[in-house]
Amino acid sequence: MTKRAISIATVAAEAGVGVGTVSRVLNGSDQVSEATLKRVLSTIERLDYRPLRSASSLSKGRTDAVGILVSVITRPSVMARLVGVIDVLSDAGLDAVVFNVENRAQLDRHLSSIIDQRRVDGIISISLRIPKERIARIRKLSIPLVLVDNSLPNLPCVYIDDVEGGKMATEHLLSLGHRRIGFIGDNARSDLGMSASENRYAGYLMALEAAGIEPDFDLVARGPHSSEAAAVLASALFELRKRRPTAIFASSDTLAVGVIKAAQQHRHKIPDDLAVIGFDNLEVSSILDISTVNQPLLESGIKGASKMVSLLNGEIAKPHREQLVLDVVPRGSSLGIQGNIPTKLYGVVEGPHGLQILQGGEELVS
Amino acid sequence: MTKRAISIATVAAEAGVGVGTVSRVLNGSDQVSEATLKRVLSTIERLDYRPLRSASSLSKGRTDAVGILVSVITRPSVMARLVGVIDVLSDAGLDAVVFNVENRAQLDRHLSSIIDQRRVDGIISISLRIPKERIARIRKLSIPLVLVDNSLPNLPCVYIDDVEGGKMATEHLLSLGHRRIGFIGDNARSDLGMSASENRYAGYLMALEAAGIEPDFDLVARGPHSSEAAAVLASALFELRKRRPTAIFASSDTLAVGVIKAAQQHRHKIPDDLAVIGFDNLEVSSILDISTVNQPLLESGIKGASKMVSLLNGEIAKPHREQLVLDVVPRGSSLGIQGNIPTKLYGVVEGPHGLQILQGGEELVS
DNA sequence: TCCCAATTCGGAACCGGTTCCATGGCATGA
DNA sequence: TCATGCCATGGAACCGGTTCCGAATTGGGA
Numbered sequence: 001m002t003k004r005a006i007s008i009a010t011v012a013a014e015a016g017v018g019v020g021t022v023s024r025v026l027n028g029s030d031q032v033s034e035a036t037l038k039r040v041l042s043t044i045e046r047l048d049y050r051p052l053r054s055a056s057s058l059s060k061g062r063t064d065a066v067g068i069l070v071s072v073i074t075r076p077s078v079m080a081r082l083v084g085v086i087d088v089l090s091d092a093g094l095d096a097v098v099f100n101v102e103n104r105a106q107l108d109r110h111l112s113s114i115i116d117q118r119r120v121d122g123i124i125s126i127s128l129r130i131p132k133e134r135i136a137r138i139r140k141l142s143i144p145l146v147l148v149d150n151s152l153p154n155l156p157c158v159y160i161d162d163v164e165g166g167k168m169a170t171e172h173l174l175s176l177g178h179r180r181i182g183f184i185g186d187n188a189r190s191d192l193g194m195s196a197s198e199n200r201y202a203g204y205l206m207a208l209e210a211a212g213i214e215p216d217f218d219l220v221a222r223g224p225h226s227s228e229a230a231a232v233l234a235s236a237l238f239e240l241r242k243r244r245p246t247a248i249f250a251s252s253d254t255l256a257v258g259v260i261k262a263a264q265q266h267r268h269k270i271p272d273d274l275a276v277i278g279f280d281n282l283e284v285s286s287i288l289d290i291s292t293v294n295q296p297l298l299e300s301g302i303k304g305a306s307k308m309v310s311l312l313n314g315e316i317a318k319p320h321r322e323q324l325v326l327d328v329v330p331r332g333s334s335l336g337i338q339g340n341i342p343t344k345l346y347g348v349v350e351g352p353h354g355l356q357i358l359q360g361g362e363e364l365v366s
Numbered sequence: 367m368t369k370r371a372i373s374i375a376t377v378a379a380e381a382g383v384g385v386g387t388v389s390r391v392l393n394g395s396d397q398v399s400e401a402t403l404k405r406v407l408s409t410i411e412r413l414d415y416r417p418l419r420s421a422s423s424l425s426k427g428r429t430d431a432v433g434i435l436v437s438v439i440t441r442p443s444v445m446a447r448l449v450g451v452i453d454v455l456s457d458a459g460l461d462a463v464v465f466n467v468e469n470r471a472q473l474d475r476h477l478s479s480i481i482d483q484r485r486v487d488g489i490i491s492i493s494l495r496i497p498k499e500r501i502a503r504i505r506k507l508s509i510p511l512v513l514v515d516n517s518l519p520n521l522p523c524v525y526i527d528d529v530e531g532g533k534m535a536t537e538h539l540l541s542l543g544h545r546r547i548g549f550i551g552d553n554a555r556s557d558l559g560m561s562a563s564e565n566r567y568a569g570y571l572m573a574l575e576a577a578g579i580e581p582d583f584d585l586v587a588r589g590p591h592s593s594e595a596a597a598v599l600a601s602a603l604f605e606l607r608k609r610r611p612t613a614i615f616a617s618s619d620t621l622a623v624g625v626i627k628a629a630q631q632h633r634h635k636i637p638d639d640l641a642v643i644g645f646d647n648l649e650v651s652s653i654l655d656i657s658t659v660n661q662p663l664l665e666s667g668i669k670g671a672s673k674m675v676s677l678l679n680g681e682i683a684k685p686h687r688e689q690l691v692l693d694v695v696p697r698g699s700s701l702g703i704q705g706n707i708p709t710k711l712y713g714v715v716e717g718p719h720g721l722q723i724l725q726g727g728e729e730l731v732s
Numbered sequence: 733t734c735c736c737a738a739t740t741c742g743g744a745a746c747c748g749g750t751t752c753c754a755t756g757g758c759a760t761g762a
Numbered sequence: 763t764c765a766t767g768c769c770a771t772g773g774a775a776c777c778g779g780t781t782c783c784g785a786a787t788t789g790g791g792a
Contacts, residue, residue, distance in 0.1 A: 007748055018772035023750055033770060054423035055748035059777050063420060065463070083439050087468045087539045090476075095485065110456075118414035119461065148628070187725050192604070198483050206522055220720030227653040229723050236714045236721050261653050275578045284650060287593040287627050299636035348602050354586030357595050359553050373778055384742035389780055399740060421778035425747050 006049050015043035026051055065095035066308055067120035068112065071127045071192055073100045075225065077252065077280045077297055081126050081148055084151040084301020087219070092309045094121075101128060106193040108134075116141065122308050124148060126301070129193025144311040149196070150302035158304045158316045158324065162196045165293045165326045166203025166249070169277045172291065172328050174211050176335075178275060182219035182245030184233050184255050197222075197251040200279060204249055220244045230258030231265075238266050246274065247334070253278035253285040253292055258292065260333060276333040287331035296324050372415050378393060392417055431461035432674055433486035435476065437493045437558055439466045441619070443646045443663055447492050447514055450667020454557025457677045458486075466577045467494060470557040474500075474575065476577035481509065488674050494665070510677040514670035515562070522683045524670045524690065528562045531659050531692045532569025532615070538657065538694045539613040540577050542701075544641060547574070548585035548611030550599050550621050562573065563588075563617040568646060570615055583609045596624030597631075604632050612640065613700070619644035619651040619658055624701060642699040655698035662690050 008026075012019045017040060024032050025040045032040075044047075057063045066089055070082055076176055086096045097120055101109040113133050114120055122144035129150060130138075138145050147157035173181050186197035201220075208215050221237060223229035230250060238244050250256035256278030260270060268274045278285055281294035286302050301323075305316035374392075375504060378385045390398050391406045398406075409415075427669045432455055436448055452462045454689050463486055465476040471689035477500050480486055495516060496504075504511050513523035517710035539547050549570050567586075587603060589595035596616060604610050616622035622644030626636060634640045644651055647660035670691075673683035714721050 010528050052418050053483040053485040057420035059750040078444055095463050097461050117419040119419040215719045223723030224725055257653055287623055355581045357589030359590055418778055425780045
């Protein structure tokens with residue numbers, strides 16, 4: 001309706017060169033003489049010309065965008081990974097197209113639209129299991145696929161050993177002398193294949209067995225992934241009275257928060273009456289002084305996206321499959337040492353309108 | 367390298383029709399006879415053909431993608447809005463391209479690349495102020511722009527009245543008899559223009575003035591947006607001994623968590639020694655029984671994205687500028703009523719391997 | 733039986749870049 | 763001086779869809 005947007009032809013005409021030359025300038029070819037380069041660049045500048053993305057996508061045969069499949073995105077752990085992924089892609093000049101997946105049907109719909117329409121150059125899957133037949137199809141089209149927080153043979157992925165993590169958490173409680181250790185985890189969701197909680201449960205069982213303790217399934221409870229649900233489940237475990245657990249391993253910090261809240265309601269002192277350990281080392285566990293198993297969340301996203309960038313550059317992702325390390329972070333909820341608030345580098349100063357902590361003390365990522 | 371992907375020409379040849387006809391079938395034109403329609407459809411099915419996104423983008427002149435600019439994405443409040451946006455866009459068949467913005471330079475870089483290369487059809491900005499000159503440019507190119515958690519004249523936006531919210535929170539504390547009310551908020555960040563905390567502070571001052579209370583700037587503190595920082599600041603306020611606040615308004619729930627933690631460390635009973643109210647009504651405030659001001663986070667994303675969908679369909683976004691309502695959610699941290707854990711619909715049942723809360727009781731969004 | 737309008741359809745032109753090939757100019761070496 | 767070769771360059775062909783125009787077919791009415 002208004003005047004037509006300037007195209008590469010306009011620039012070429014204006015600069016008195018051919019379209020090929022302008023294209024070469026845009027793509028930084030060295031086949032252009034100094035003088036022409038300068039002239040074309042100044043024309044581009046003067047006309048404020050930018051090549052149209054979809055046109056270059058069409059002829060180049062790639063989109064410079066990466067699709068990110070994310071399970072229930074609201075979980076803080078998932079989010080941390082996502083942030084890592086987005087930041088790396090953005091630095092590499094790639095668009096991050098995010099697809100939120102909440103059930104199997106959505107997963108299928110998104111996958112087929114992504115794959116078949118080639119709207120992205122690669123796919124990163126976060127905390128999600130992709131069905132076998134889809135993987136085969138992706139392979140056949142040779143679209144790079146990277147798994148984050150998941151592992152499959154022959155595919156580049158970044159993952160942790162959830163079984164080992166569950167074992168570590170349980171061993172921590174065992175080492176403190178606990179024998180009746182409860183487990184609170186997520187409902188198994190076979191549709192999306194988020195198996196972290198169940199794997200941690202497996203580790204829990206292994207640790208108990210190694211310690212010669214018969215597992216008591218009355219101390220095991222599962223529910224939706226929310227603090228509220230965990231609190232309800234913990235309350236149910238407390239109803240066992242004498243037979244109640246002296247310690248609980250919650251398969252994520254979000255659940256651990258609920259457990260602690262329930263314990264407070266029931267007037268159980270932490271950690272004397274009930275020790276608690278969570279998983280993930282979310283910010284909330286630090287401030288609430290909850291023991292946990294640390295896993296590098298942000299890092300998993302960063303490493304996963306880096307692999308994708310390598311693959312798109314035709315390189316081979318250096319460590320093809322990468323397992324990140326876990327470590328127990330003991331805090332007040334199991335040790336009972338009154339941990340002080342971590343002041344880190346924070347320095348409180350007198351500001352213009354009250355007290356102030358100056359920025360930069362903040363844990364900035366990049 | 368391998369056999370060339372099938373194109374619309376292949377389908378046309380195979381079905382014995384012209385490319386135009388195939389295109390009409392793809393786009394649901396009614397200018398196609400029943401018989402041809404069926405034949406083309408079956409050919410498409412047989413060849414498993416899908417039109418290439420970038421090709422159709424080029425000729426249609428649109429990308430069917432929306433750019434989402436997000437401030438520091440890690441904040442739960444921002445995340446909730448983002449989820450709302452993504453879900454609505456996804457339902458409308460639009461790609462969500464997410465850009466994480468952590469400083470002014472990034473904002474500029476992303477904006478120019480988005481706008482100039484026309485890689486998206488519209489832009490949604492979440493909790494972010496777009497510089498005036500950029501807005502002008504976006505307007506000139508007539509690219510739809512929707513603001514979420516921000517408001518500017520003549521632009522479609524979804525927002526709340528932060529000043530009013532700050533007033534409501536403070537009035538809640540005043541109504542409980544508190545006179546020495548502290549404020550803990552974020553550092554002002556002029557670069558990204560996230561002014562929510564400062565606006566809530568303005569409301570705090572207004573409420574105090576309306577109650578005839580002289581503001582005491584010794585009770586005001588600002589720092590980075592984290593629980594840890596808030597805990598440190600709250601501790602500093604407690605050092606005032608006799609002059610210390612009897613209540614604190616934290617400009618977000620994340621900060622309120624830190625305040626409560628600090629109070630516990632200092633052996634201040636909540637709410638008797640110290641009442642606390644936050645802002646946002648995050649999940650954590652519910653489980654920790656923290657009073658707060660509820661704002662519809664998910665809804666803001668949903669409404670913002672809906673406006674975008676309307677705009678892209680050439681319609682006019684119905685309520686052009688939409689202000690969402692706030693309401694105080696009084697909980698234990700100010701009222702002191704021992705709120706029980708909200709059990710909602712949760713029913714605990716005996717599962718195959720321990721107790722279980724069946725899914726569906728979970729607060730599913732869509 | 734003939735004419736006109738409506739319906740359906742084929743295919744060229746086009747969207748705006750990229751790439752490859754042919755060309756012309758210049759320098760170098762014999 | 764001429765042959766050789768390299769480098770810079772113009773421009774056609776192409777990427778894979780969409781759209782529009784003109785043609786062919788059909789049906790109905792006179």
